[in-house]
Amino acid sequence: MKTTTTAKPNAKAFRVDYPNDWCPGCGDFGILGAMQQAFAAMALVPHEIALVGGIGCSGKAQYYVNCYGVHTLHGRPLPFAAGIKLAKPELTVVIVGGDGDGLGIGAGHFVNAGRRNLDLTYILFNNEVYGLTKGQAAPTLEMGLQTKSLPEPTIQSSIDGPSLAHASGFTWIGRGYSYNVRHLTDLVVRAVRHPGLAYLEVLQPCPTYNDLHDKEWYSQEENGTSRLWDLQQDGYDALIPQNATQEVHRERTQAFAQMVTRWDSRIPVGVMLENLAISTYTDRIAKRVPPYRDAPPARRTIASATGHPATDLSGMFSEVAV
Numbered sequence: 001m002k003t004t005t006t007a008k009p010n011a012k013a014f015r016v017d018y019p020n021d022w023c024p025g026c027g028d029f030g031i032l033g034a035m036q037q038a039f040a041a042m043a044l045v046p047h048e049i050a051l052v053g054g055i056g057c058s059g060k061a062q063y064y065v066n067c068y069g070v071h072t073l074h075g076r077p078l079p080f081a082a083g084i085k086l087a088k089p090e091l092t093v094v095i096v097g098g099d100g101d102g103l104g105i106g107a108g109h110f111v112n113a114g115r116r117n118l119d120l121t122y123i124l125f126n127n128e129v130y131g132l133t134k135g136q137a138a139p140t141l142e143m144g145l146q147t148k149s150l151p152e153p154t155i156q157s158s159i160d161g162p163s164l165a166h167a168s169g170f171t172w173i174g175r176g177y178s179y180n181v182r183h184l185t186d187l188v189v190r191a192v193r194h195p196g197l198a199y200l201e202v203l204q205p206c207p208t209y210n211d212l213h214d215k216e217w218y219s220q221e222e223n224g225t226s227r228l229w230d231l232q233q234d235g236y237d238a239l240i241p242q243n244a245t246q247e248v249h250r251e252r253t254q255a256f257a258q259m260v261t262r263w264d265s266r267i268p269v270g271v272m273l274e275n276l277a278i279s280t281y282t283d284r285i286a287k288r289v290p291p292y293r294d295a296p297p298a299r300r301t302i303a304s305a306t307g308h309p310a311t312d313l314s315g316m317f318s319e320v321a322v
C-alpha cells in the first residue's frame with residue numbers, strides 16, 4: 001500500500017512552471033489534470049511520488065508534474081519503475097506512456113511485469129497513433145482504418161490493451177476517457193490505491209493526427225445511448241476478493257471476457273478488474289528475505305561516515321584470487 005501524509009495539498013502543489021509543447025486540445029491535458037487532482041485527493045505530497053515516462057508525447061508528462069520524474073528509453077519505463085519500487089517501496093510509482101511505447105516496443109516488458117504484480121500504476125495514453133513522430137499507426141489502431149496521416153489503411157491487426165493486461169497477470173484493469181476528468185481522477189485514485197500492478201488505459205484523442213476517433217466521435221450517441229459505457233453505472237462487478245472461491249474467479253473472468261470487446265458502438269470505461277487474490281512481488285520477496293521489509297535497498301547504509309563503502313568484498317576477492 002502507498003503511504004499518505006497528514007498534509008493536504010491541492011492539485012496546484014503538483015503543477016510546475018515548465019514549457020508545455022503538447023498541441024492545443026490534446027487529450028494529454030485531461031490526463032495530466034486527472035493525475036494532479038488524484039494525487040491531491042490522496043493527500044500525497046510531491047516527494048512521495050515518482051513518475052516514470054516512456055518515449056512519445058505522453059512520455060513527457062512527468063516534466064509537467066511536480067514530483068520525482070524519470071524520462072526513460074523507448075518501451076522501458078516498466079523496468080525502471082520496478083527498480084524504483086523495489087529500492088524504495090514507500091514511493092508511489094506511476095508509469096506514463098503511449099500505446100506505441102507500451103504495447104509495441106515495450107510489449108515484452110508489459111507482459112513480464114504482469115507476472116510479478118509489483119505495486120505500480122501504468123497509465124497508458126491510447127490515441128492509436130505515434131503522435132510524436134507524425135502519426136504512424138500504433139498497435140491499437142484497428143486493421144483497415146486510415147487516419148489522416150496514413151497514405152493507406154493499416155493492414156496490421158490491433159492489440160487490445162485490457163485483454164493483454166489480463167492475459168499477462170495485471171491485477172487491476174480499468175479504462176477512462178481523457179475529456180471526462182472527474183471520472184478519470186477517480187480511476188487514477190483507485191488504480192494507485194490498488195496494492196498490485198494496475199493498468200489504466202486512457203482513451204485520448206490526438207486532434208493533430210487521428211481524425212477518426214476525435215472528441216465528437218467519442219461523444220456520439222446511438223438510440224440515446226452514449227458510446228462510452230460506464231461499467232460501474234451499469235452494475236458491473238470487477239472485484240475478486242482476497243479469499244475468493246474458484247466460482248467467483250470463474251464468474252469474474254467470464255464477465256471480463258464478455259465485456260472487453262472494443263470499438264463497437266459501446267466502449268466500456270470504468271473498473272474492469274480488481275483482483276485482490278494474487279500476492280504482490282514485494283510480499284514474495286519479503287517472505288524469502290525477511291529483512292527486505294524493514295531494509296529495502298534505499299534504506300541500507302552503503303558507506304561509513306568517512307565515506308568508506310560498508311560492503312566488505314574481501315571474502316569474494318579471496319575466493320577468486322589466483
Ligand code: SF4
Nearest residue numbers: 022023026057131206
Ligand atoms: Fe497530443 Fe497528438 Fe499533439 Fe502528440 S501529436 S501532443 S498526442 S495532439
